[in-house]
Structures are given as C-alpha cells and as structure tokens.
Amino acid sequence: MSLTDVSADTTPFFSDDNEGEGPTDNGVGSPQPEEEESASGVSDRRAKVIVVVLCYINLLNYMDRFTVAGVLPDIEQFFSISDGKSGLLQTVFICSYMILAPLFGYLGDRYNRKYIMCVGIFFWSLVTLASSFIGKEHFWALLLTRGLVGVGEASYSTIAPTIIADLFVKEMRTNMLSIFYFAIPVGSGLGYIVGSKVNDVAGDWHWALRVTPSLGLLAVILLFFVVQEPKRGAIEARPEHTLHRTSWMTDIKALCRNPSFVLSTFGFTTVAFVTGSLALWAPAFLFRAGVFTGEKQPCLKAPCDNSDSVLFGIITVVTGILGVTSGVQVSKKLRTRTPRADPLVCAAGLLLAAPFLYLSIMFAQASTVATYVFIFLGETFLSMNWAVVADILLYVVIPTRRSTAEAFQIVLSHLLGDAVSPYLIGVVSDSIKKSDSYMWDFRSLQMSLLLCSFVAVVGGAFFLATALFIEKDRHLAENYVPSDDAPIIVPKRGRSTKVSVSSVLI
Numbered sequence: 001m002s003l004t005d006v007s008a009d010t011t012p013f014f015s016d017d018n019e020g021e022g023p024t025d026n027g028v029g030s031p032q033p034e035e036e037e038s039a040s041g042v043s044d045r046r047a048k049v050i051v052v053v054l055c056y057i058n059l060l061n062y063m064d065r066f067t068v069a070g071v072l073p074d075i076e077q078f079f080s081i082s083d084g085k086s087g088l089l090q091t092v093f094i095c096s097y098m099i100l101a102p103l104f105g106y107l108g109d110r111y112n113r114k115y116i117m118c119v120g121i122f123f124w125s126l127v128t129l130a131s132s133f134i135g136k137e138h139f140w141a142l143l144l145t146r147g148l149v150g151v152g153e154a155s156y157s158t159i160a161p162t163i164i165a166d167l168f169v170k171e172m173r174t175n176m177l178s179i180f181y182f183a184i185p186v187g188s189g190l191g192y193i194v195g196s197k198v199n200d201v202a203g204d205w206h207w208a209l210r211v212t213p214s215l216g217l218l219a220v221i222l223l224f225f226v227v228q229e230p231k232r233g234a235i236e237a238r239p240e241h242t243l244h245r246t247s248w249m250t251d252i253k254a255l256c257r258n259p260s261f262v263l264s265t266f267g268f269t270t271v272a273f274v275t276g277s278l279a280l281w282a283p284a285f286l287f288r289a290g291v292f293t294g295e296k297q298p299c300l301k302a303p304c305d306n307s308d309s310v311l312f313g314i315i316t317v318v319t320g321i322l323g324v325t326s327g328v329q330v331s332k333k334l335r336t337r338t339p340r341a342d343p344l345v346c347a348a349g350l351l352l353a354a355p356f357l358y359l360s361i362m363f364a365q366a367s368t369v370a371t372y373v374f375i376f377l378g379e380t381f382l383s384m385n386w387a388v389v390a391d392i393l394l395y396v397v398i399p400t401r402r403s404t405a406e407a408f409q410i411v412l413s414h415l416l417g418d419a420v421s422p423y424l425i426g427v428v429s430d431s432i433k434k435s436d437s438y439m440w441d442f443r444s445l446q447m448s449l450l451l452c453s454f455v456a457v458v459g460g461a462f463f464l465a466t467a468l469f470i471e472k473d474r475h476l477a478e479n480y481v482p483s484d485d486a487p488i489i490v491p492k493r494g495r496s497t498k499v500s501v502s503s504v505l506i
Contacts, residue, residue, distance in 0.1 A: 041231045047167040050227050051176050054160050055183050057121065057219045061153055062187030063194065064128055064212040065093070068146070069280045070195030070309040073287055073299045074205040079139045083445065087426030090280045092143050094419035097150030098411045101158050105407020106248055108159040109400060114227050117156050118220050124152020125216030132209035158410060162402045165394045166230040171332070173394065178328040178387040185320015185383055188279060192313030196306035232399050251404045260343075260396045260473035261405060263466040267346060268389045269413040270459025274357070274382060274452045276418020277425050283309040285445050286371070289364040292442040315376050323349070323383020331388050339474070340467040342388050347463035349384035354456035356381065361449050365442070382456070392466070396473040398480045425449060 042050070068075065068089055076086055107116055131145035161177065168176050195208040202208075246254075255261055286308040290296030296305050327345055334341030360374035397405040428448035433440045 042167060042228050046228060047230075050167065051164060051179060053219075053222045053226050054164065055180050057117075057156060057223065058160065058180060058183035059187035059190070060212055060215050060219055061156060062184050063191040064124075064149070064216075065153070066188045066191030066279055067195035067208050067212065069283060070192035070313065071199045071205040071208050071306065072280065072284050073306065074199060075142075076284075077299050078136055078205065079142075081139060083426035083429045084423065085139070085426075086284075087280065087423035088143060089146055090276065090422040091419055092147040093150050094276070094414045095150070096147040097154045097157075098414035098419060100151055100154040101407040101410040101414075102404075103407075104155045104158040105403045105405075105410075108162060108403035108407075109251075110245065112229055113159045113163055113403075114223060114229050117159055118223050120152040120155025121216055121223065122152075122220050124149050124155075125213040125220070127152070128209060128216070129213035132206045134206075154410070158407045159403055161390055161394070161406060162232075162399075163227075163230060165402060166232050166399065174328060174332070174387070174391050177390050177394075178324055181386040181390060182321060182324055184386055185324070185379075186317050189313040189315070189317030189320065192283060192309045192316065196309040196313070199306060245400050248404065251401045252408065254401065255397070255405055255408055258396060258473055259469040260466050261393060261409075263462050263469065264343065264346070264389060264392050264396075265409045265412050267343075267350070267459050267462035267466060268385065268409060269417045270350065270455050270462065271382065271385050271389070272413040272417025273421045273455045274353075274459075277421040277449065277452050278357075278379075279418070280422040281425055281445065281449060282375070283312045285361075285364065285442075285449060286312065286368075288438070288442040288445060289371070290368070291438050293365055293368075295368070298438060311372065312375070315372065315379060319376055319379035320383045320386075323380045324387050326380070327384030327386070327388050330384070331391075339471045342392050343463045343466035343470055346385045346388055346392075347460045347467070349381045350456045350463065351460035353378045353381035354453045354460070357456065358450065358453040361446055361453075364446060392470070396470070396477050398477055425451070 072086060072089075075081075075089070079085075104116065104120070127145050127148040131142060131149070134141045134145070161180065164176050164180055165173060167173075194211055195205075198208045198211060199205045283306070287296060287299075287305065290305075290308070291298050299305070327349060331341050331345045334345065338344070356374045356378035360371050360378055363370045363374060393405055393409060394402060425445075425448045428451070429444040432447050433444040
C-alpha cells in the first residue's frame with residue numbers, strides 16, 4: 001500500500017483501533033438495505049443507537065456535575081464554610097476539566113475515541129464514589145476529588161460531539177446535536193432533583209454523590225459494546241486521509257485565524273459564565289430569599305430545606321427542552337432567509353435572557369412566584385444557544401481539527417466562564433456582606449448575581465460580531481484544500497513526525 005493510495009485509512013498509523021471497520025464480507029448472503037453502512041462505516045440504525053448512548057452519558061455527566069449544587073446548603077452547614085469556599089467546589093472541578101480538555105482533544109483527533117471515553121468515564125465514576133466518604137474535617141479532600149472528576153468529564157465532552165459530526169451531516173446533524181444537548185439542561189435539572197431528594201430520604205448529603213457512579217459503570221459498558229468508531233470526515237465526502245492531520249500547533253494557529261470560531265467561543269464563554277453562576281448559586285439564593293422574607297427556616301442542622309433545589313431543577317429541565325428546541329427550530333427557519341441565522345439566534349437568546357435574569361434577582365424578596373416566572377423565561381432564552389453553538393463549531397472547522405477545536409472552546413469558555421464565575425460570585429458576596437445576618441446573607445448574594453445580566457449582554461455582542469464572518473468561514477471550511485507546504489503527521493519507526501505534503505504525495 002503506497003502513501004498515495006487514497007482508499008487507505010490512515011488511522012492505523014496512530015492507533016490499533018481498526019477505526020470505522022464495517023462487517024466483513026463472509027460470502028453468506030447480503031446485508032438488508034436498512035443495515036447498509038454509510039460512508040462513515042456505521043449503519044444508519046447503529047448511528048442512531050450510538051447517539052442515544054452518547055446522550056445518556058452526557059445526561060449523566062451534567063447530573064453528576066450539579067448534584068453538589070442541589071445539596072449546597074447542607075455542604076456549607078456540614079463543613080462550616082463561607083460563600084467563597086463554596087464557590088471553589090465548582091471552580092476546582094472546572095479548572096481540572098479545562099486544563100485536561102486540550103490533552104483529550106489532541107488524543108481524540110489521533111486515537112480511538114471510544115476507548116478514551118471508556119477510561120475517562122470509569123475513572124470519573126470511581127472518584128465520584130470516593131468523594132461520598134469524606135468527613136467534615138477534610139474539606140480539602142472534597143475539593144481534590146471534585147477536581148479529579150473533571151478528568152473523566154473532559155475525556156467525554158471534548159470527543160463525543162465529534163463522533164456525532166462523523167455520523168451525520170447538515171440538518172440531520174443539527175437534529176442529533178440538539179438531542180445530544182438536551183442532556184445538558186435535563187441532566188443539570190436531574191442533578192438538583194436527585195441530589196436534594198436522596199438527601200431528604202437518607203438524611204445525609206453524602207448519599208447524593210453515590211447515585212451517579214453506578215450509572216457511570218453502566219455507561220462504560222454501553223460505550224464499549226454499543227458505540228462504533230466512525231471514520232473521521234468520511235460522511236462529508238472528505239475522508240480524513242484526504243485532509244491529513246497537521247501538527248497540534250498548526251491546528252491552534254488555524255483556529256485562532258478563524259474569526260467565527262473565536263468570536264462564537266467568546267460568546268459561548270459568557271453563556272458558561274451565566275449558567276455556571278446560576279447553577280451553583282440560584283438554589284442557595286432562593287433559599288436565602290425565603291429565610292429573609294420569613295417563608296423558610298434557616299439551616300441550623302442537616303438536612304436543610306432543599307425544596308428550592310427541586311423547583312429549580314424542574315425549571316432547568318423544562319426550560320432546557322424548550323430553549324434547545326426553539327433555538328434549533330428558529331435557526332432552521334431563519335436559514336432560509338439568511339446564512340447568518342445561527343449567530344443571530346444565539347445573540348437574540350442572550351440579549352433576551354439578560355433583562356429577565358435581572359428581574360428574577362430583583363423580585364426575589366417581593367414575590368416568589370414572579371421570581372420563578374422570570375427565571376423560567378431567562379433560562380429558556382439562555383438555553384437557545386447550546387445546540388446552535390455546537391453546530392457553528394462543526395461547520396466552520398474541518399473534520400481533523402474538530403476535537404482540538406472542542407478542547408480549545410472548552411478551555412477558553414471555562415477559564416473565563418464557569419471556572420471563575422461561581423468563585424467570583426461568592427467572593428463578591430463575601431466582600432459586600434457588612435454583617436453576619438440573614439438579611440446580608442441574602443442582599444450580598446443578590447447584588448453579586450446582578451453581574452450575570454451584564455455578562456449576558458456582552459455575550460450577545462460577541463454573537464452579533466460572529467454573524468459578520470460566518471458565511472466566509474463556513475465556505476472556507478467546506479472548500480478547504482491543504483497547501484503543499486502544510487506539515488502533516490506520518491509515522492517514523494512507530495513515532496509521529498512532521499513532513500511537507502509535497503515530499504509524501506509523489
């Protein structure tokens with residue numbers, strides 16, 4: 001087999017995964033029409049089953065992430081910690097998550113993605129289980145284990161969307177991504193609900209952290225036996241061996257020169273900032289509002305009143321489904337009128353969410369019903385972004401750089417978004433607080449959460465700027481042709497090395 005043989009799959013140079021292998025022809029009969037494989041090497045029926053498995057794992061991913069937020073008042077009471085330290089629980093998780101994302105993005109573009117995810121999810125399940133046995137004198141251990149959970153989640157979130165991208169194209173890809181990203185709000189909401197309910201039944205918040213590990217082991221089994229690795233880029237009639245893998249630094253430089261990718265990533269960063277703040281602090285804020293108005297009793301011993309976590313979880317599930325669905329549908333209709341539809345929908349979602357989030361925060365002490373109505377509207381508009389932003393990344397970036405692009409976006413959006421926002425909100429709240437009273441517990445957190453509305457407006461501006469470049473960058477990605485001088489990666493005695501295209505294609 002020569003290096004110029006375009007029918008060869010280059011993946012074995014980088015792994016032993018036999019990527020995208022279809023069933024071999026054993027000469028016995030012929031496959032049924034519905035089981036015929038697409039260019040990806042995966043049948044249509046199998047591809048849809050793979051999406052279901054990936055959705056289940058993504059749901060579990062976010063369910064685990066927000067279980068802690070669902071029992072935060074109990075954790076604060078158990079460890080006797082301030083708002084700043086409470087915010088660290090989310091911050092350390094996001095920091096490890098974003099630091100490891102580039103590593104998994106690099107591996108995901110070069111090695112078998114299924115095996116990478118299996119190892120990561122198994123590790124995450126074990127660490128989550130270990131975190132449920134920590135005593136009150138070891139808050140640092142809870143921080144450490146929450147940080148290690150980010151290892152497993154980084155291995156999954158970076159890679160899973162690229163598998164869907166290699167299974168479907170155009171509107172079908174958008175539909176599958178919207179289903180995949182339903183798991184974000186639904187999983188987040190279930191995290192609040194399951195966490196608070198398990199805490200109520202067991203009378204101990206530790207049990208809330210023991211639900212997802214068993215489900216995580218089931219996820220590993222499904223991933224290993226059900227998911228099949230598709231050929232990268234083949235379904236777009238541009239298989240990965242015709243695009244060639246470039247070096248990691250070349251990929252990063254190309255992404256930085258892609259204005260639609262960069263601006264939409266900054267826009268998504270503001271979404272992460274707002275959702276990260278609300279995810280950790282909204283239930284606690286609503287609980288403090290109830291204590292301030294006399295509707296609830298303060299948490300003096302465990303278990304605390306977590307009814308707000310349940311209600312917020314239900315709202316998160318419903319608004320997530322409505323938001324993701326409406327975002328995709330509005331985007332589809334607008335695409336018939338303008339190719340800039342996707343970034344415009346994202347901008348509208350953030351700009352409409354900002355005033356409702358502001359009103360929900362300011363009405364907290366006056367009307368509980370009005371507060372929940374405004375939260376419902378604000379979260380619905382905020383959720384319009386999830387699937388649309390993912391689709392933007394996939395069609396403005398070539399297939400062999402998508403895992404790296406996902407990792408880059410994860411790092412930046414978390415570094416400036418939900419890695420810093422929970423801790424920042426907690427620190428600002430502590431600095432505003434003038435005395436140790438229930439009134440200042442509520443007022444200080446209320447004032448610090450107002451930052452979310454301002455950040456949402458900034459995010460809307462980033463997506464409006466993205467709309468200026470989206471047509472050009474999509475055209476460049478769809479018609480990308482490697483230059484003769486672009487370095488590609490080929491093996492040399494078992495190790496990768498860089499050589500120019502012209503020296504190989506002879």
